[in-house]
Amino acid sequence: MNTSTPSPTSPTDLAEALAGRLIVSCQAPPGDPMRETSTLVRLARSAAAGGAAAVRANEPEVVAAIRAAVDLPLIGLWKDGDTGVYITPTVRHAVAIAEAGADVVAIDATDRPRPDGSTFAAAADAVHAAGALVMADVATFDEGVTAAAEGADLVSTTLSGYVPGTPVSPQQEGPDLDLVAALSAALDVPLVAEGRIRTPQEAAQALARGAHSVVVGTAITAPTALTGQFVAGLTQR
Ligand SMILES: CC(=O)N[C@H](C=O)[C@@H](O)[C@H](O)[C@H](O)COP(=O)(O)O
Numbered sequence: 001m002n003t004s005t006p007s008p009t010s011p012t013d014l015a016e017a018l019a020g021r022l023i024v025s026c027q028a029p030p031g032d033p034m035r036e037t038s039t040l041v042r043l044a045r046s047a048a049a050g051g052a053a054a055v056r057a058n059e060p061e062v063v064a065a066i067r068a069a070v071d072l073p074l075i076g077l078w079k080d081g082d083t084g085v086y087i088t089p090t091v092r093h094a095v096a097i098a099e100a101g102a103d104v105v106a107i108d109a110t111d112r113p114r115p116d117g118s119t120f121a122a123a124a125d126a127v128h129a130a131g132a133l134v135m136a137d138v139a140t141f142d143e144g145v146t147a148a149a150e151g152a153d154l155v156s157t158t159l160s161g162y163v164p165g166t167p168v169s170p171q172q173e174g175p176d177l178d179l180v181a182a183l184s185a186a187l188d189v190p191l192v193a194e195g196r197i198r199t200p201q202e203a204a205q206a207l208a209r210g211a212h213s214v215v216v217g218t219a220i221t222a223p224t225a226l227t228g229q230f231v232a233g234l235t236q237r
Pocket residue numbers: 025027077087158159162194195196197215216217218219
């Protein structure tokens with residue numbers, strides 16, 4: 001056994017560390033000026049300084065750099081492509097993120113074919129074998145229930161509103177709080193509210209609707225998108 005590998009975080013310890021708290025997603029899309037490893041590390045350090053309970057980050061190099069710089073639970077993913085299953089789409093991507101030092105690997109757990117022909121369950125098993133925990137990124141209630149039964153340690157509403165053909169919540173512009181409430185009530189594992197949470201009030205509402213913790217990305221770590229929202233606001237006078 002490689003003694004330099006950190007001991008796996010237990011699901012119970014992780015749930016305790018995240019209860020009622022904020023996870024900050026420190027990502028930048030392709031082509032964005034913020035998409036640079038040391039910049040993303042600074043975002044993660046800022047999140048830690050501001051009181052975040054955990055960080056979510058994309059790609060092995062960034063995950064490894066944040067792991068070395070920030071002493072918080074780290075949720076890693078590996079986005080590959082932007083259509084179909086693109087969040088940690090294969091077993092290979094999932095294992096690489098665990099090996100880069102993520103405590104938790106976030107994996108697409110939607111009911112869609114995966115590029116390597118594998119399954120969410122197979123990716124989850126591989127992550128557990130590598131000593132990390134699994135967050136299932138889902139779009140629907142049924143996907144959340146299935147992912148928990150297949151070994152997810154956490155379920156997140158990350159993909160609600162982003163999968164063509166899936167039910168769209170009435171409050172599509174904002175977070176899918178109806179899905180948050182339904183999954184929180186049904187699951188035995190922590191339900192994380194994620195996706196389009198733009199204000200502290202919406203984050204608090206997600207907890208009030210039953211979420212165990214809340215992920216915020218764009219509203220904290222994406223100046224390009226935020227600037228665009230203000231620019232668009234000014235043109236709507
Ligand atoms: C749909 C998808 O690919 N979501 C990604 C998942 O990692 C990220 O692009 C989001 O920023 C993240 O989920 C946080 O959400 P928001 O940025 O809305 O706070």
